[in-house]
Amino acid sequence: MYVAVKGGERAIDAAHAWLAEERRGDLSVAEMSIAQIRNQLRLAVNRVMAEGSLFDPDLAALAIKQSRGDLIEAVFLIRAYRTTLPRFGATQPIDTAQMACIRRISATFKDLPGGQILGPTFDYTHRLLDFKLAAEGQLPPQAAPTAPPVRASMPHVTGLLDQDDLIQPEVDAGLAPPDLTRSPMELPAARALRLQALARGDEGFVLSMAYSTQRGYGRTHAFVGELRIGMVRVSMEIPELGFAVEIGEIEVTECETVNQFKGSKTEPPQFTRGYGLTLGQNERKSIAMSLVDRALRWRELGEDWSGAPAQDEEFVLMHADNVQATGFLEHIKLPHYVDFQSELEMVRKLRAEARAYKEAAE
Amino acid sequence: MTDQAYNFAYLDEQTKRMIRRALLKAVAIPGYQVPFASREMPMPYGWGTGGVQVTAACLTPDDVLKVIDQGADDTTNAVSIRKFFQRTAGVEVTQSTALASVIQTRHRIPETALSAGQILVYQVPIPEPLRFLEPRETETRKMHELEEYGLMHVKLYEDIARHGQIATSYAYPVKVEGRYVMDPSPIPKFDNPKLSGSAALQLFGAGREQRIYALPPFTDVVSLDFDDHPFTPTKANHDCDLCGASASYLDEVIIDDQGSRMFVCSDTDFCETRREMGHVGRLGTPSNKGAQA
Numbered sequence: 001m002y003v004a005v006k007g008g009e010r011a012i013d014a015a016h017a018w019l020a021e022e023r024r025g026d027l028s029v030a031e032m033s034i035a036q037i038r039n040q041l042r043l044a045v046n047r048v049m050a051e052g053s054l055f056d057p058d059l060a061a062l063a064i065k066q067s068r069g070d071l072i073e074a075v076f077l078i079r080a081y082r083t084t085l086p087r088f089g090a091t092q093p094i095d096t097a098q099m100a101c102i103r104r105i106s107a108t109f110k111d112l113p114g115g116q117i118l119g120p121t122f123d124y125t126h127r128l129l130d131f132k133l134a135a136e137g138q139l140p141p142q143a144a145p146t147a148p149p150v151r152a153s154m155p156h157v158t159g160l161l162d163q164d165d166l167i168q169p170e171v172d173a174g175l176a177p178p179d180l181t182r183s184p185m186e187l188p189a190a191r192a193l194r195l196q197a198l199a200r201g202d203e204g205f206v207l208s209m210a211y212s213t214q215r216g217y218g219r220t221h222a223f224v225g226e227l228r229i230g231m232v233r234v235s236m237e238i239p240e241l242g243f244a245v246e247i248g249e250i251e252v253t254e255c256e257t258v259n260q261f262k263g264s265k266t267e268p269p270q271f272t273r274g275y276g277l278t279l280g281q282n283e284r285k286s287i288a289m290s291l292v293d294r295a296l297r298w299r300e301l302g303e304d305w306s307g308a309p310a311q312d313e314e315f316v317l318m319h320a321d322n323v324q325a326t327g328f329l330e331h332i333k334l335p336h337y338v339d340f341q342s343e344l345e346m347v348r349k350l351r352a353e354a355r356a357y358k359e360a361a362e
Numbered sequence: 363m364t365d366q367a368y369n370f371a372y373l374d375e376q377t378k379r380m381i382r383r384a385l386l387k388a389v390a391i392p393g394y395q396v397p398f399a400s401r402e403m404p405m406p407y408g409w410g411t412g413g414v415q416v417t418a419a420c421l422t423p424d425d426v427l428k429v430i431d432q433g434a435d436d437t438t439n440a441v442s443i444r445k446f447f448q449r450t451a452g453v454e455v456t457q458s459t460a461l462a463s464v465i466q467t468r469h470r471i472p473e474t475a476l477s478a479g480q481i482l483v484y485q486v487p488i489p490e491p492l493r494f495l496e497p498r499e500t501e502t503r504k505m506h507e508l509e510e511y512g513l514m515h516v517k518l519y520e521d522i523a524r525h526g527q528i529a530t531s532y533a534y535p536v537k538v539e540g541r542y543v544m545d546p547s548p549i550p551k552f553d554n555p556k557l558s559g560s561a562a563l564q565l566f567g568a569g570r571e572q573r574i575y576a577l578p579p580f581t582d583v584v585s586l587d588f589d590d591h592p593f594t595p596t597k598a599n600h601d602c603d604l605c606g607a608s609a610s611y612l613d614e615v616i617i618d619d620q621g622s623r624m625f626v627c628s629d630t631d632f633c634e635t636r637r638e639m640g641h642v643g644r645l646g647t648p649s650n651k652g653a654q655a
Contacts, residue, residue: 008438079402084368184397184572187500314498324407324570328487331408334439337613338432338469338628342531342550344614345596350525 023068037061046251046280047071051322052078053181053200055250055279072202076323083181090176092244094232096254096277097153101230103281106157108223108258114154119229120281157226158256158273167258167271168301187314194296194317198289199278201320209295209310209320210288218295218308222274225258229281253278255286259294261301272301292316371418371451377401381419381574385565388576393538394506395489400572410443410468411569413485417447417466420481420565426454428462433470433611433628440468457631469532471553473610473632476562478579484547486568489575491535491545511543514586522591531596537584544575544583551585552595552611558583600625605636606643 024031038045038061048060052075060078067073103119106112118124161167177192180200185193198206213220231251235244257274274294276286295310309315319325369375377399384398403411421427427447431440435457443466444455456462459474466483476482488494492502495513505511514535521529528534534551538544546557547566557564557577564577577583587593598612603624610632612625624645627633637649 008436008441012438012441076402076406080404083402084372084374086374181399181401183399186397314500318499323402327407327409327411328570329408330406331487334409334468335432335437336469336548338550338611339532339548341598341612341614341628342552342596345598346529346531349596350527350529353526 023066032065034058034061034065037064043281044069044071046278046282047203047285048074048078049280050278050282050285051075051200051202052082053279054078054082057280072322072326076326079323087182089236091234091236091247094234094250094252096228096232096252097156097159099154099228099230099232099252099254101154101228103230103283104154104226104228106224106226108157108225112157112160154228156256158258161225161258161271165270167273168261170273185317187317189313189317191293191297191300194313195275195277195289195293197317197320198276198292201289202322202325203282203285203288205320205322205325206288206292207284209316210291212308213291213295213310218298218306218311220257220272220274220291220294221260222257222291222294223259224287225256225273227253227255227283227287229253229283251280253280253282253286255283255290257287257290257294272297368450370423371421371447371453372404373401373415373418377415378419381415384574385416385419385576388565388574389563389578391542392577392581393542393544393575395573395575397572398574400569403569405442405446407570408487409439410466410485412567412571412574413466413468413483413569414443414446414567415569416483416565416567416574417464418451420464420483421447421451421453423451423453425463426456426461427451428456428459428465428631429467430465430470430472430629430631431468432613433472434630436630458635459629459631469548469550470611470628471549471556473607473627473629474635475556476560478561480562482560482562482564484549484564484566486545486547486566486571486573488533489545489566489568489571489573491533491543506542509541511537514543518586518588522588528587528591528593534593535586537586538577539582540584543586546583550597550611551593552597554583554585554593555595598625601643602627602633602636603643604646605633605641606646607633607636607641 038057041064044064045057045060048063048071049055049057052060059081060074063074063077064071066077101117103121104114104117106116158167162169177196178190180193180196212218229251231249233246234248234250235246237244255276259272259274261270261272272294274290276289276293278286278289292310295308296313296316298305298311305311380399384396388394388396400412400415403414405411405414427444428435429440429444431437434440447453448455459465459472463479464481464483465472466485468485471482490499490502492505492514495517496502496505505513518528521527530551532550533545533548534554536544536546536554536557546554559580559582560577561579563579566575585593598614600612601608602610602612604626607627610627610629613628615624615626616622617624637646640648642648
């Protein structure tokens with residue numbers, strides 16, 4: 001009888017074997033390849049890369065396969081792998097003005113230099129189940145029409161506003177950005193650190209925080225000044241060479257919001273900014289990120305503290321990470337016999353004392 | 363990927379160095395929570411990532427490791443962490459408290475007194491003893507700086523006003539060397555007296571919360587209380603049904619549909635050692651090893 005609660009080792013091995021069997025599923029159904037996941041579940045791959053903070057579509061696809069499609073579990077696998085990788089150095093800042101855009105839209109100007117490029121978006125699809133997709137192995141989709149790239153360089157909308165002093169300028173403080181994966185988070189956090197935490201943060205959490213600002217909890221009146229998705233070059237300075245060398249390309253989504261600012265007696269009204277950037281095509285996340293970024297800037301921009309959750313840096317940054325959150329949440333299923341036993345004793349003792357007190361009173 | 367792809371005890375040397383620096387600082391300021399750049403580990407937060415990182419930073423190839431969870435060597439998570447270090451560090455492992463040089467624990471301090479040279483590594487979920495009184499880290503750090511612990515005493519007083527006693531039964535707060543109030547991790551308060559004056563080095567790792575703290579050997583650790591409501595360690599009012607021990611912390615096990623209970627030592631090594639020495643409890647059978655000896 002007592003033996004039944006012990007014997008963890010054999011149980012763990014058996015559980016792992018069962019998990020592997022369940023992951024593969026029915027053997028009469030073909031096994032999914034990494035390439036299939038990478039190509040056909042690309043938005044899932046992007047989310048895992050963004051929240052895993054590692055640009056590697058193949059590894060992200062492998063993580064999704066291994067985690068049976070549990071994306072937070074996949075993010076966790078990527079994080080645990082990433083943390084073991086040696087750091088050679090830091091790349092130069094990516095130049096998103098030089099992005100090869102597959103999508104670039106502005107909600108603030110009907111047309112602008114470089115034009116509006118819709119790209120592969122769900123935005124104007126009708127959400128009707130397409131039963132043709134259920135009939136697999138049928139004809140490939142009609143080839144989409146193509147057009148030559150519009151221009152090599154795509155100016156930022158906020159840059160255009162900046163020329164007329166209509167938007168608050170961003171000054172490069174010249175500080176090396178902190179890295180919360182290499183040093184413990186310190187509060188209050190610099191904006192660069194907040195952006196890093198948000199870029200890695202759980203999409204659902206950041207989305208809800210952003211949504212809450214739209215519903216009045218720390219309202220910032222955001223317009224999507226610009227949303228762009230595409231490939232950017234990554235360069236790194238090689239000390240032995242003394243100049244920067246292009247080492248590859250990554251896909252990113254960048255969102256810049258234009259937000260209202262009332263101004264004051266001394267300062268005339270000017271728009272303010274929120275910023276979001278994520279690895280891969282991840283537009284919901286990067287829009288949400290820029291709204292939360294803007295809400296967190298209340299102090300710097302001289303706004304009132306309204307007590308809204310999205311204004312609360314400590315609350316947002318300490319709870320955005322889904323690997324931390326899921327770990328701590330799920331750990332309560334681990335054994336707690338010892339603590340529970342001490343609580344049992346305590347409750348019994350308190351009840352006995354209460355009973356004795358009542359009997360004495362009678 | 364083969365295990366050779368990882369460094370000894372999993373973490374790279376730079377990371378270990380960073381953790382060791384935090385450990386040295388923690389030892390220098392007993393009870394003070396030192397921030398450290400906790401890494402993602404291949405087990406989830408809440409499973410002991412802080413303890414695992416501290417253990418990884420302390421282990422040498424000559425160490426003998428013991429891992430316990432709820433006092434037992436054979437609970438699932440203890441098995442999993444022990445396997446992890448067997449695989450990544452190849453160190454010798456043991457279930458014997460006396461033979462281990464490093465012991466990683468969750469929720470218990472072994473019954474057998476620890477000796478000089480041993481390291482006890484605690485897994486810590488919430489390192490901040492004031493957290494449930496004040497959720498903000500920025501505030502609680504200030505409270506520690508100013509030694510402003512009034513809130514904690516008010517909480518303990520309110521317990522007494524409501525229940526006639528301090529109603530905290532585990533993770534019972536302590537004061538270290540008369541300075542820092544410290545969370546001893548969720549050990550039952552029965553274990554609190556063992557924190558003080560221990561010959562072993564006690565290290566506490568909180569991975570998700572990125573904090574390390576320590577009790578160097580022979581540190582004075584006092585469980586918070588009031589003169590008229592002194593601290594009292596408690597346990598189930600029984601003897602161990604397997605080994606008959608009367609002073610060890612007990613797990614309560616429900617053994618049939620009628621709700622019959624048996625009480626057994628939560629420290630499995632302690633219980634087995636006693637049985638091998640010939641002690642037999644109410645429901646126990648004489649140990650084979652003991653009979654042969």
